[in-house]
Amino acid sequence: MSPQPRTLYEKVWGAHVVERRDDGSCLIYIDRHLVHEVTSPQAFEGLRSAGRRVRRPDLTLAVPDHNLPTTARVDAAGRELPIADAESAEQLGALRSNVAEFGVPYIDALAVEQGIVHVVGPEQGFTLPGTTVVCGDSHTSAHGALGAIAFGIGTSEVEHVLATQTLILSPSKTMEVRVDGSLGFGVSAKDVVLAIIGRIGAAGGTGYVIEFTGEVIRDLSVEGRLTIANMSIEGGARAGMIAPDETTFAYLKGRMMAPKGAEWDRAVEWWRTLPSDVGARYDRTVTLSASDIAPALTWGTSPEDVVPITGVVPAPESFADPSKQAAARKSLDYMGLVPGMRMQDVAVQHVFIGSCTNSRIEDLRAAARVASGRRVADGVRAMVVPGSGLVKRQAEAEGLDRIFAEAGFEWREPGCSMCLAMNPDKVPPGERCASTSNRNFVGRQGPGARTHLLSPAMAAAAAVNGRLTDVRELI
Amino acid sequence: MEPVTRVSGSAYPWGQKNVDTDVIIPAHWLKTIKRSGLGRGAFETVRSxxxxxxxxxxxxxxxxxxxxxxxxxxxxxxxxxxxxxDMGVRAVIAPSFSDIFSGNAFKNGIVAVVLPQEAIDRLLVVATDQPVTIDLETMTVTTPFQGRFTFTLDPFRRRCLMEGLDEVGLTLSKDTAISKFEEAMHQQRPWIDQRSGNAGIAVEGAGRT
Incomplete structure (x- = not known):
């Protein structure tokens, strides 16, 4: 009898079981642990007070990102500038002293490799196919784009992984999200993932690990795949995965922390066995057709509130579920929108191009293509925050920074920035932001801030027109 | 962790759907390096x-x-x-929880009880003037007159909650099994180890985006 066909998730899970327990849960080995300043201080404190050490510093990588201001970090003489916010400075300082005390590899705020933890992991080749990757941040799901089981954890789990390099987990259900066909003109990975979340809902993936499949996913670059897997969590799924293939291997080869030489060959040989077998069973399958996906954006305060840019603000009564109707009324009130209004008539005051969802080189190229030769509209503040120092350097080598600067965009230092408004980059109350980030929650980009999630090209289009815009008119 | 076998008392009859963590505690409260004192920022936007x-x-x-x-x-x-x-909540009752939150709640001795929407609807009415009791022994939610609702809980989590177990300590006792796994991994997937060769990160000029 041939062995039972298995999914990508089942194969990677199976390779990481340290111990199976009677109740069905497993002790799972963690190959890669990313650490940042916000969710780790209490974990290191827990280790310290219990007299515990970090089991595998070599499988751990720390980098500051959430709190760092995106303004200049050194003065003209190259001296480090102090961080104005005392609490941010203390948290960043705590990370620096914790990594020194526990011997954890660390990328300093001033290193060119510094960046958003989910940009840095793949970029350094720290994230690899077939690995288990965790970080105290829900957008760890992004790393699944390379064929890893990657998910966000809380601080107690950060402490558990630091101390034991394992987690106690129960296997998830599996959901295949297949996107068939090929993307239309002006449609990007962000539009695809927004369409997926609009379809399954913000809680649709709860309890599942999603595997994204189909021609559209296969045709995407690793950068595009990272955007999709990143927002698995907005669809409720703790992790999203994409089978590793030649695109993945080409992306990883030669990266700083990726295997080299004979070890690389051996790794690739194993990685080729990971894609889901023919006949593998998923607990649920959802299919979308690329021809139904247009440049899209959100209108409300949940990432499931998705409409095409050609659409209008929906009426709350158009939803079948009474509690959704109530939520929609509240959302529209918060967002300052009225049903029936054309999305393209909505004016914006802020544009944010950045975040772990959309701050990679391809994202910046797509935005620059729209910005090139145009000007940011009067009354709009637009900022571009590269995902890492390496992305920034690459963009500058390509002249993208000049295109943005000439068009009136601010060109900033890497970090999480206005995605969650933890550093000084905030949207003022009642003002509206076209944002390439991942969450449009109430108050996410600052108290009272109104967020529309969209792709980098759509964000650039909104910046130059001063209103939400169908990017296809500008390219 | 303090053992929890029973949570009893008044309940906030809120019923709000899709309560996100930015609503529970906005990002500007995350700059603390301590676990305590966050009750002041809990539901800040709602409370305004x-x-x-x-x-x-x-x-x-x-x-x-x-x-x-x-x-x-x-x-x-x-x-x-x-x-x-920190604001004194020891249990949350809802039709569903995000996976990450329910893990975090459990690790802090907060019981996340899943009940169907019909039960929630009834509790929302009852809780306006009556106490609610959650019992981990009998796995029930009860109210003085109207009701008794049973729920399920992951057996391991239930045991940890009821005995107040330190999960890190429990796993550290599996050290032999973990070391054995690491040895096998070193043979089968040697590229996972960063001990040799690649361990020193971040050499200037070596990177690409």
Missing amino acids: APGNIFDDPRYAGSPILIAGDNFGCGSSREHAAWALA
Whole structure:
């Protein structure tokens, strides 16, 4: 009898079981642990007070990102500038002293490799196919784009992984999200993932690990795949995965922390066995057709509130579920929108191009293509925050920074920035932001801030027109 | 962790769906390096509105919160669980929870009880003037007159909650099994180890985007 066909998730899970327990849960080995300043201080404190050490510093990588201001970090003489916010400075300082005390590899705020933890992991080749990757941040799901089981954890789990390099987990259900066909003109990975979340809902993936499949996913670059897997969590799924293939291997080869030489060959040989077998069973399958996906954006305060840019603000009564109707009324009130209004008539005051969802080189190229030769509209503040120092350097080598600067965009230092408004980059109350980030929650980009999630090209289009815009008119 | 076998008392009859972690504790509260004191920032946006449920004297200090679907969605911040614990909430009852939040809640001794929407709807009415009791021994939610609802809980989590177990300590006792796994991994997937060769990160000039 041939062995039972298995999914990508089942194969990677199976390779990481340290111990199976009677109740069905497993002790799972963690190959890669990313650490940042916000969710780790209490974990290191827990280790310290219990007299515990970090089991595998070599499988751990720390980098500051959430709190760092995106303004200049050194003065003209190259001296480090102090961080104005005392609490941010203390948290960043705590990370620096914790990594020194526990011997954890660390990328300093001033290193060119510094960046958003989910940009840095793949970029350094720290994230690899077939690995288990965790970080105290829900957008760890992004790393699944390379064929890893990657998910966000809380601080107690950060402490558990630091101390034991394992987690106690129960296997998830599996959901295949297949996107068939090929993307239309002006449609990007962000539009695809927004369409997926609009379809399954913000809680649709709860309890599942999603595997994204189909021609559209296969045709995407690793950068595009990272955007999709990143927002698995907005669809409720703790992790999203994409089978590793030649695109993945080409992306990883030669990266700083990726295997080299004979070890690389051996790794690739194993990685080729990971894609889901023919006949593998998923607990649920959802299919979308690329021809139904247009440049899209959100209108409300949940990432499931998705409409095409050609659409209008929906009426709350158009939803079948009474509690959704109530939520929609509240959302529209918060967002300052009225049903029936054309999305393209909505004016914006802020544009944010950045975040772990959309701050990679391809994202910046797509935005620059729209910005090139145009000007940011009067009354709009637009900022571009590269995902890492390496992305920034690459963009500058390509002249993208000049295109943005000439068009009136601010060109900033890497970090999480206005995605969650933890550093000084905030949207003022009642003002509206076209944002390439991942969450449009109430108050996410600052108290009272109104967020529309969209792709980098759509964000650039909104910046130059001063209103939400169908990017296809500008390219 | 303090053992929990029973949570009993008044309950905030909120019922709100898709309560995200930015609502439970906004990002600017995340700059702390401590676990305590976050109750002050809990539901800050909700509390800024007059007549909100959290400042209603009838429910002040309630150990139970009743919410709608997908409670705790959004970020992985354990600060959400710390904030709830700091404001005195020991249990949340909802039709569903985000996976990350329910793990965080459990690790802080907060019981996440899943009940169907019909049960939630009834509890929302009852809790306006009657106490609610959650019993981990019998796995029931009961109210003085109207009801008894049974729920299920992951057996391991239930045991940890009831015995107040230190999960890190438990796993550290599996050291032999973990070391054995690491040895096998070193043979089968040697590229996972960063001990040799690649361990020193971040050499200037070596990177590409």
